[in-house]
Amino acid sequence: MTQRTVLVVLFDGVQSLDVTGPLEVFAGAEKTVPGSYRVLTAALGGGPVRSSSGLTLVPDLPLAEAPAPDVLLVPGGAGTRRPDPPLTDWLRVHGPRAGRLVSVCTGAVRLAEAGLLDGRRATTHWAFCDRLARDHPAVRVDPDPIYVRDGHVATSAGVTAGIDLALALVEEDLGRDTALTVARHLVVFLRRPGNQAQFSAQLAAQTARREPLRDVQQWITEHPDADLGVESLAARVSLSPRHFARAFRAETGTTPGRYVDRVRLEHARRLLEDTGDGVEQVSRASGYGTPEAMRRAFVKALGTSPAEYRRRFRPTTAR
Structure with a gap:
C-alpha cells in the first residue's frame, strides 16, 4: 500500500x-x-x-x-x-x-x-x-x-x-x-452527498418559538408521506387553518406549503442518492403520490428529472 x-x-x-x-x-x-x-x-x-x-x-x-x-x-x-x-x-x-x-x-x-x-x-x-x-x-x-x-x-x-x-x-x-x-x-453520517444543500428545510426556515409549532415542523420531517395539508396540520395543534397558516409563517418565515415542499424534495433526493428504490416507490415514500408529480417538483426546483438526478448524483462506492 x-x-x-x-x-x-x-x-x-x-x-x-x-x-x-x-x-x-x-x-x-x-x-x-x-x-x-x-x-x-x-x-x-x-x-x-x-x-x-x-x-x-x-x-x-x-x-x-x-x-x-x-x-x-x-x-x-x-x-x-x-x-x-x-x-x-x-x-x-x-x-x-x-x-x-x-x-x-x-x-x-x-x-x-x-x-x-x-x-x-x-x-x-x-x-x-x-x-x-x-x-x-x-x-x-x-x-x-x-x-x-x-x-x-x-x-x-x-x-x-x-x-x-x-x-x-x-x-x-x-x-x-x-x-x-x-x-x-x-459519530457522524458516513456520507452527506456533496450535492446536498447547505440549507436544509430545517435550517432555511426558522425554528418556531412555540412548542406545538416546533412539534409540527418535526412531524412533517418525519412523515413526508402523510397528509400534510394545512387543514390536517392545523388540526394537530388545535388551530383553525387560517390561524395556523398565519402563525406558522410568522414564526418560521415560510408558509406551511413551501416548508412541506422542501421537506419532500429533500427526502426524495436522499432516497434517490442512498437507496436503490424505484422512482415510483420513492414518489410514494416522499409524499408525491405519483412519479409524474415528483418529476414536476424536481424539474421546477432542480431543473432535472428524478431519473436524471439519480444518474448524476448517486454516489458510487470506491473499489
Missing part, C-alpha cells in the same frame, strides 16, 4: 474545526488501516498559530520544509478575510504540485487568490459565496452544495462540511468499510 501524505496548512485566524475535523478523519483512517495516511500540519515560518477561537496550534514543520503532498488541505477562518501575500504565493507555486487540492470553508478564498480555482466550479461557506463570486469572477461559484469536486480540486462549505469531504476522500482511497468505521467512531 502506498502511504498518502495529507498536508494541512495553518495560519493565524484559522478556524480550528476546519483543521481538526478533516484531520481526525484522516488520522482515524490511518488507525483503521495502518500505513494509509501520513498527516502533517505546516505554517509559514513553522511557529505556533492562533486560531479564530483563541486556540493555539503548533505545526509539525514550516511550509518551506513540507513534502509535496497527495492531499493539500487549506482550511478557512477569519484569517482569510485579510490579505496574506506570502501564503498566497506559496499556494500559487505548490498548489499545482499536490495530487488533490482541498479547501474547507473560506479556504477557497485563499485558493482563488492564488488562481487555483480559475475556470473551476467551487463552493464555500454560504455567507461568503457572494464575496467569492464578486472578487473572483473566473471561479464558477455554486452556493448550494456542501462540497464540490472539479477534477483534482475539491472545495467544501463551512466547518463540518470538511468532515463530509474528508470521509468521501477516504472512501475513494480505502473503500466504504474503512470510511464507515471512521464515521462511526466520530
Whole structure:
C-alpha cells in the first residue's frame, strides 16, 4: 500500500474545526488501516498559530520544509478575510504540485487568490459565496452544495462540511468499510452527498418559538408521506387553518406549503442518492403520490428529472 501524505496548512485566524475535523478523519483512517495516511500540519515560518477561537496550534514543520503532498488541505477562518501575500504565493507555486487540492470553508478564498480555482466550479461557506463570486469572477461559484469536486480540486462549505469531504476522500482511497468505521467512531453520517444543500428545510426556515409549532415542523420531517395539508396540520395543534397558516409563517418565515415542499424534495433526493428504490416507490415514500408529480417538483426546483438526478448524483462506492 502506498502511504498518502495529507498536508494541512495553518495560519493565524484559522478556524480550528476546519483543521481538526478533516484531520481526525484522516488520522482515524490511518488507525483503521495502518500505513494509509501520513498527516502533517505546516505554517509559514513553522511557529505556533492562533486560531479564530483563541486556540493555539503548533505545526509539525514550516511550509518551506513540507513534502509535496497527495492531499493539500487549506482550511478557512477569519484569517482569510485579510490579505496574506506570502501564503498566497506559496499556494500559487505548490498548489499545482499536490495530487488533490482541498479547501474547507473560506479556504477557497485563499485558493482563488492564488488562481487555483480559475475556470473551476467551487463552493464555500454560504455567507461568503457572494464575496467569492464578486472578487473572483473566473471561479464558477455554486452556493448550494456542501462540497464540490472539479477534477483534482475539491472545495467544501463551512466547518463540518470538511468532515463530509474528508470521509468521501477516504472512501475513494480505502473503500466504504474503512470510511464507515471512521464515521462511526466520530459519530457522524458516513456520507452527506456533496450535492446536498447547505440549507436544509430545517435550517432555511426558522425554528418556531412555540412548542406545538416546533412539534409540527418535526412531524412533517418525519412523515413526508402523510397528509400534510394545512387543514390536517392545523388540526394537530388545535388551530383553525387560517390561524395556523398565519402563525406558522410568522414564526418560521415560510408558509406551511413551501416548508412541506422542501421537506419532500429533500427526502426524495436522499432516497434517490442512498437507496436503490424505484422512482415510483420513492414518489410514494416522499409524499408525491405519483412519479409524474415528483418529476414536476424536481424539474421546477432542480431543473432535472428524478431519473436524471439519480444518474448524476448517486454516489458510487470506491473499489
